[in-house]
Amino acid sequence: MLLDKNLPLPRIKLIDFGLAHRIQEGTEFKNIFGTPEFVAPEIVNYEPLGLEADMWSIGVITYILLSGASPFLGDTKQETLANISAMNYEFDEEFFSHTSELAKSFIRQLLEKDTRKRMTIQDALNHPWIKCNEHREDPKPPEHRKRGDRQQLRTKRLKEYTIKSHSSMPPNHTYADFERFARVVEDIALVEVGLGGVAEARGTLQDDMEALASIYSEKASWYREESESARQELSKLRYELRKVEASRRQLREDLAATEASLAGVGSRFLERTSRLDALRCEISAELQWVQDIVGSLRLGDGCHDNGDGTGDSNGDLSSSSSVTKDDVNKAMKELLGRPHGIALEITEASQQR
Incomplete structure (x- = not known):
């Protein structure tokens, strides 16, 4: 609970920090929990969070304080979150007919979907609408203020909105007077405790857990599909690799057989060559022997002796x-x-x- 410490009886500024988280610089933080109508788009989209998400919530609170209506609240949580993602809000004349353009500008710059364009804390403090109201003092205490027809924030409207919002019924988009906000919330809290607020909180938590489980289930299904596809591709690659390895082994065996065959052929070729050389030498020797015999025979035929000292070439x-x-x-x-x-x-x- 955030109070104004400068007053003897401090008024409540902000409440409900049950889901607050201290963000460490340099550490990425994501969260999907929170009151739906106040969460920033980056929470809906499960993106990394920073102080920009708090500035968005301040914009929603400012919208409610000035109009008594909620900018994004729908009939269901899903519709509310869809309105936030789609930036589906407007300054209805019914609620903003007496609101200044500076105030609307302040809200617009806070309800900016792009976190880089959204106002920072210092930008908000330096905004002209804040500056012009910074030193303005109340002329009368709250209990003596004049309540005219233009006053939008009434206790009845706040009570009606809050009860319907907590019971998941379609809201009428109204809030009551903020000066009595704390007391109304306390009354409603007591009623909720008496009627089984724990069961309702458990139901809300169950819804959130179901949403989270649905997200994780969808992601798990996607990862399983991708994993199955990758597994099939890997199986195909392994099959092709085995085929290539088998082909390589067969090729090596064929090469080895070819080399062995070539070695045998070479050995036989050398053997045949050696035998051919030996045969050639033998034939050459035999031919020489034949030539010698033939030569000697020719010599004997040409020089036949008859016994009387003369050669007879025709007698015998x-x-x-x-x-x-x-x-x-x-x-x-x-x-x-x-x-x-x-x-x-x-x-x-x-x-x-």
Whole structure:
């Protein structure tokens, strides 16, 4: 409860700090609790809070004090919060016909949705409407003031509004005289205690908890959906990764098999090359041997001796040639019959040549 300490019998300035929270500088604070018609848009939207939220509430209180009506109050809490988010309020002529433009300007600058444009504490204290009323004194005490037809803040209207507001019935948007506000609130508090105020408070808390649970349920559902989608994508990526790994293993196995095959082919190639070189050498040696035999035979044919010191090239040419060819055929058969993988038969036609 905030009182005016400069008076012998201080009057109440502000009350109901049960949900107040000290904000530490540099620490983010969020909250969704509060009396619906007085909370700022950032509370409705569950955004970080600061002193700007209190300045908004001061704007609502000022609106009520000057008009006896609530700027955003609807038939239900949901409607009230929707009005706050939509900035759905106006200065009805029924209640503001005798309110100055400076006062309306003061309220407008406090009921600003953008916290950066909303008046600060110092801005509010320096506002012309506050400055021009700062040193104004009451000519008469409250109990002797003249109450005319233009006086909007009546006790009956405040009591009517407060009772209907607390019973969740559609309000008539009126407040009573603020000088008797404390006494009326005390009377209503006693009535509420007698009629089961604890149960009503519990119901209000239950509504708030249900709203909070609904918010968290919606968030949890969204996170579950996102998590399921991410899980499916991750599963697909893992499947593709396994396929790539399997392909890489198969490729490595194929490469290893190819390398082994190439090594075997190379080994066999070297072996065949070695055998070919050896065979080439043997064939060369055999050919040389054949050439030597043929050369010696030709030499013998050309120099046949008849016994009288003269050579006879025609006498026994036929018999010598036959003997020579027989020797050659035998040598060739012997050569071709050796185990070199060559099978060749000498035909009779080739023997007659």
